[in-house]
Amino acid sequence: MNLAVGTKNKAKVSAAENCWTFGDVLGFKTESGVKDQPFGHEETRQGAINRAINAAALMPGAAGIGLEGGVAETADGLFICNWGALVVPGFKEPFTASGASIRLPEELAGPLREGQELGPLMEQFSRQLNIRQNEGAVGFFTNGRITRAQMFEHIVELLIGQWEYEKSR
Template sequence: MNLAIGTKNKAKVSAAESCWTFGEVKGFKTESGVSDQPFGHDETRQGAVNRAMNAAACYENAAGLGLEGGVAEMEDGLYICNWGALFVPGFKEPFTASGASIRLPEELAEPLRKGQELGPLMEEYSKQQNIRQHDGAVGFFTNGRITRAQMFEHIVELLIGQWEYEKNK
C-alpha cells in the first residue's frame, strides 16, 4: 500500500520514508485546518488528523499520514508537542499518536503565546535558515541528539504498529 503524507516538509517526509516499507511514499501540500501555530494537544492532534485525511484524498487507494507540530502550555512553561495520524482505507478512524515534548525557553514561549509561529522564531533564535526542514527545535535544544525527523520517525512507528496490531487481530 502506498502512503500519501500531507506535507512537503523534508524532515517529515524523511521520517515517513524511513519507516514505511509497504509501498511508495509521496508528499502532498495539504491544509491542516488548524492555526498556523497549533496551540495545545487537541489542536495539534486535529491538525495531524486533518492532514492524514486530506493526504489520503490526494493519492488513490493510499493510506494518508499527517504529522503536526505544535506547542502546549504546562504548569511550568510552554512545551513543543507533536502528533501524528495514519488513515488507512478500510478502517473506520485514523490511528493517532504523540511524540516527544520539551520545554521551550521563555524568550520563545512569550512570543508564541502572543500568536507568533515557532518556525520563524527558531530561525531567528538559532541563526539557522529553514530549521524546521532539518533538525527543528527539538534538534536544536537536544544538541542534535534527537532531530525533528527522528522524533517524527518515532510517531510514524507508533502509528504503523497500531495499524499492524489492528489488522492482525
C-alpha cells in the first residue's frame, strides 16, 4: 500500500520514507485546517489528522499520514509538541500519536505566545536558513542528538505499530 504524506517538508517526508516499507511514499502540499503555528496538543493533533485525510484524498487507495509540529503551554513553560495521524483504507478512525517535547527558551516562548511562528523565529535564533526542513528546533536544542526527522520517525513508527496491531486482531 502506498503512502501519501500531507506535506512537502523534507524532514517529515524523510521520516515517512525511512519507516514505510509497504509501498511508495509521496509528499503532497496539503492544508492543516489549523493556524500556521498550532498552539496546544488538541490543535496540533487536529492539524495532523486533517493533513492525513487530505493527503489520502490526493492518492486514491493509499494510506495518508499527517505530521504536525506545534507548541503547548505547561506549568513549566512553553514546549514544542508534535503529533502524527495515519488514515488507512478500511479503518474508520485515524491512528494518532504524539512525540518528543522539550521546553523552549523564554526568548522564543514570548513571541510564540503573541502569535509568531516557530520556524521563522528559529531561523533568527539559530541563524540557520530552512531549519524546519532540517534539524528543526528539537535538533538545535538537543545539540543534534535528535533531529526533526528522527523525532517524526518515532511518531511514524508509533502510528504504523498501532495499525499493524489493529489489523492483526
